[in-house]
Amino acid sequence: MIEINNVSKTYGKKRSLANVTLTVESGEVIGLLGPNGAGKSTLLSILSTITAPSSGNVTIGGLSLKKNQKAIREVIGYVPQDIALWEELSVKENMKMWSKMTSRSLSNEQLQSLCSAVQLEGRWKEKVKNLSGGMKRKLNIAVSLIHEPSVLLMDEPTVGIDLQSKLEIIRYIKQLAAKGKTIIYITHDLNEILDVCHRFAVLKEGKLEFVGTMDQAKEKTGEEAEENVVYKLLHD
């Protein structure tokens, strides 16, 4: 379970997050929606231990983010928006390098089966720079799963790729969710929210405007069409 209590983040005079409070249950998939600069990535950076919050508390699986950074890194898997891979290295070398950055020592077979799970079988020895955008995205996700984290923090994992790869990734995320992984998922795509997430949260100018299911959102906004619901949440 992830508990975010009154978390704020300021960069100089600019406030990126303002008193955000959110609870995510184990095994839940929650989508983060919001316009650019709303604070979604900042929130994910705080949860993934990249940035420290200016104020407030975060606990992941009962571990305080301030005191147990190392232990928290054992349970979280972070999928950045950028492709965080060595382009000059092969899929195998990338997987091995990233596995060396974890506390677990995985065999080649284990790493290879992880690649197969994201449909990268047959690409094991291929250099990353020769892979398509979709394949790179899949490998980007596979890397975050090397140490078998229970919490996945995904920052727009399907941005800028072809439809087929996007559908494959969404299907894989659903599989992960079915296995009980807790996932926080940033996206701008409403369909992905509807397809993958149990609940969604709307961030606007650093403030949490809404958290709940689509039905609750419809009730709150009085709109029926999902697009209108989200539009109203983002603009009202």
Add this chain to the structure above:
Amino acid sequence: MISEKIKQLLKRPMLVIMIFFLPLIGTIISSSFLAKVQSDSKIPVALVDQDHSNMSKQVMDRLQKTTEIQFLSLNEEQARKELAKNKIDSIFMFPNGFQQEVEEGNYQGVIDLLTLPSSVATEAVREVVASEVTRLTTNVKAANEVRFLYKVYNIHAGPDLWKEAYRYTDNQWKPKPLMTIDYEAQGTKHTKQGNVQMTGYVPLWGFFTLLLCCITSDWMIKERRHLFKRMKTMQKGLYGYIRSVSAAYAVLYVLQALISFALFKWLYGVESYGVLLYMCIYVIVCVAFSTWLASESQRVGSYYMISVVMVTGLSIIGGSFFPVGELSATIERISQWLPQHLLLYQHALPLTFIWKEIAVSIACICLCAFKIVWNVRSIK
């Protein structure tokens, strides 16, 4: 992680060639070039022997052994032509009757000197030549005096008395006759090995190695944007990653130092293992320095430019190219606090621990590591 990174680096043939051979090739080419320049920069002086006697030949032979001045044996016509073309600095002529004059104990005006207004070496060469003539006349005078005394005291003398007395007097000029004193700059020790001065190529190697370290540290900039963010979320952390990659490079550069040392030993006959020790310490400093420099930079292009300027500047001040004492005493004092100082003058000494240089190197590594941590901390 370190071994994995080393394996990866070794799979890049261009990088391997660069790390292992570029400093070596650069050093060998530059040092042979410098040796050539050094020999070309000797002041040419012509010697004209019109006497063709044993003594004139002896003086000329001795002069030609002088390494600081290039003595050319020419005939008068050639020498005058060369002087007119300003290709030589001056002409020293041994005229007919030179030996006779010397044997009579005369040393004033026994050699003719031709110079130009632009001649720079005349005074110094005149001293050298004069001392050689003085040596001869002294030997002759002493031998004559011995022969005279033998006659006065009616002592039986062998047929070679004069020659023996001459030789004996000549030997008094050894082991350090005026002509063969090794001039040594204060604090330096020059030992000739092969064609190149030993103080020349190890500091040059230091320059090329530091330059290459800076080039290969560009990973710090290239990986920062995409990889460092994720590194921060991994168990080993970003610092762990930077430490491992730097260590992997340091291992490769230490290997490079070993290979370079072996080759220097083979080519130039390095004797002291102190050189190897300080080469190894130096490469670790280089890796720390270049990683820090890269951590300060945002763009690869500007980083390369700044690196070249900084490395060249540090190498000049550190004495990698020439003794900085020639520039100024202040720069020489500064140079003693630079890591390049580790590589100066150690070749000729047995393995001695130069604590100040080692302490400076350790301080440099610590300072760079601290600054890298500080710079990386701000990566969001």
